[in-house]
Each structure stands twice: as C-alpha cells, then as structure tokens.
Amino acid sequence: MLVVSNLLLWEKAASIPACMVEDGGCWDPLREAFNSATQRAETLRNLSDQLYVEFFQNQFSSRQFADLSSQLIRKDETVLKAGTYCHSNRAKPKSRGVNIDIEEYLKMSINFVGSWISPLFHLVIELSAMEGVPETILSKAKDLEENNRQLLDDLRWILTKVFPTAEIKEEFPSWDYLSFLKSSNKNHKFLAIFNLSSCLDYDTKYTIHYLKILNCLITGKDC
Structure with missing residues (x-):
C-alpha cells in the first residue's frame, strides 16, 4: 500500500479551483466529483464483498466455490492462478512514495477502474442466461x-477538469477468463466467476485508496 506523508501530499496538491457561488453558498464541482467517485467506490466495495460471500453461501454456487477453495488450498495450478492472479494488476497505479505525477496517476487509475468494464458487462450477460x-x-x-461505469465517468470528468489538454490512451487490460465465462462447460464458467469475484473483492479496496490519494493531491482536502 502506498504510504505518504500528509504534509508532503498537501504540499504537492494542485491549486484548488475557485468554487461556484450558488444561493449564497460555495459549490466546488471538482470536490463534488470526488465525493461522487468516492461514494461509488465505497458502494462497489460493499457490493463486491456481499457478492463474494453470497457465491460461497448461496445454493446456486456454494458447492462449486467450496470445491474451488479446496483445490486452491491444495495448490492446484489452474485454480491457484484463478484465485491469486488478477488481470487488473497490469493497470494498477505504481507506488512512488511522494514523487507522484498526478496526471499519470489519474490516467492509471482510469485504466485500473476501466479494466472491470468488460468482465462485469459479460458477468451480467452470462448470469442472466444461466439457469437458477x-x-x-x-x-x-x-x-x-x-x-x-459511473465511477469511470467520474474519473474521466476529473481528468478533463484538472488537465484540460491531457490526452489519454485508454488501455483496459483484457480479462484472461472471458472465454471461460462464455464456455458451455459449467466448471469453466464457475472458475471464471471465482476469479472475478476474488479479484474484484480485492481491487475495490485499492480503488478507494487511490481516490483518497488523488483527492488529496488535486484538491488539497482530506489529506
């Protein structure tokens, strides 16, 4: 986990944009965007945790997940990879102490969140088609x-606001288990779901952390 000094982060924070006056109050659209993004990230964290637990407890998937967990403990090579390797690692923002390039860190965070667009889209499609x-x-x-999707849109908006001339090549890592999820083989399908739920449960914790770092660096708040 990236550990940074609050003082150094504050010193590196970008200039706080002037707020907009509305009905006698001060409204900062950038702060609102970060609040929205953080709320969505926390929702993702809670949902991913609930879904992960439910896959283990619900009759629909409990037997398959119990079997996969047993194979994971026995270090079965195929299941070990599915349970420990996440495709999103290829887009994870790099920790560089306080020497953070804010624009680059924000772009990497966009690709990190974007790496889940395709897996979640196809998960919904496949679950909708599965019996029971x-x-x-x-x-x-x-x-x-x-x-x-909404979190990704929030991050894109923040990038255009903070760095109006920035160009980003969105490169979302491909998910290694997409073909497994689409397979007619039930074991393959559940292996893909096992990988997805494990990695998503892990990644959502980091997403909240990255947002806190970006919020501090860009707005100078909540450091």
Whole structure:
C-alpha cells in the first residue's frame, strides 16, 4: 500500500479551483466529483464483498466455490492462478512514495477502474442466461456494473477538469477468463466467476485508496 506523508501530499496538491457561488453558498464541482467517485467506490466495495460471500453461501454456487477453495488450498495450478492472479494488476497505479505525477496517476487509475468494464458487462450477460441464478446475485452484479461505469465517468470528468489538454490512451487490460465465462462447460464458467469475484473483492479496496490519494493531491482536502 502506498504510504505518504500528509504534509508532503498537501504540499504537492494542485491549486484548488475557485468554487461556484450558488444561493449564497460555495459549490466546488471538482470536490463534488470526488465525493461522487468516492461514494461509488465505497458502494462497489460493499457490493463486491456481499457478492463474494453470497457465491460461497448461496445454493446456486456454494458447492462449486467450496470445491474451488479446496483445490486452491491444495495448490492446484489452474485454480491457484484463478484465485491469486488478477488481470487488473497490469493497470494498477505504481507506488512512488511522494514523487507522484498526478496526471499519470489519474490516467492509471482510469485504466485500473476501466479494466472491470468488460468482465462485469459479460458477468451480467452470462448470469442472466444461466439457469437458477438467484435474483440477489444477479441484482448485485448489475449494480456492480452500473457503479463501475459511473465511477469511470467520474474519473474521466476529473481528468478533463484538472488537465484540460491531457490526452489519454485508454488501455483496459483484457480479462484472461472471458472465454471461460462464455464456455458451455459449467466448471469453466464457475472458475471464471471465482476469479472475478476474488479479484474484484480485492481491487475495490485499492480503488478507494487511490481516490483518497488523488483527492488529496488535486484538491488539497482530506489529506
């Protein structure tokens, strides 16, 4: 985890944009964008945690997830990779102490969040087509996809506001288990879901952390 000094982060913070006066109050659209992004990230964190637990407990998937967990403990090579390797690692913002290039860090955060666009989109499609999928699981998957898309839009908006001339080449890492998820083989399909739920549960913790760092660096608030 990136550990930074509050003082040094504050010193590196970008100039705080002038707020807009509305009804006698001060409204800062950039701060509102960060508040929105943070709220969505926290929603993603809660939903991913709930979905991860439900896959283990719900009759729809509990047996498959229990089997996969047993194979993971036995260090089965295929399951070990699915349970420990996340495609999003290729886009994870790099930790460089306080020597952070704010624009680059923001762009990497966009690609990190964007790496989940395709997996969540296809998860909803495949779950919708599978027999016996509980509404509680499907609804959480849909909410995850929607909140992730909205979070990505928030980050894109922040980039254009803070760096109006910035150009970004969005390179979302491809998900290694997409073909498994689309497979007619039930074991392959659940292996993909196992990978997705494990990695998403892990990544959402980091997303909140990255947002806190960006908020401090860009607005100088909550450092």
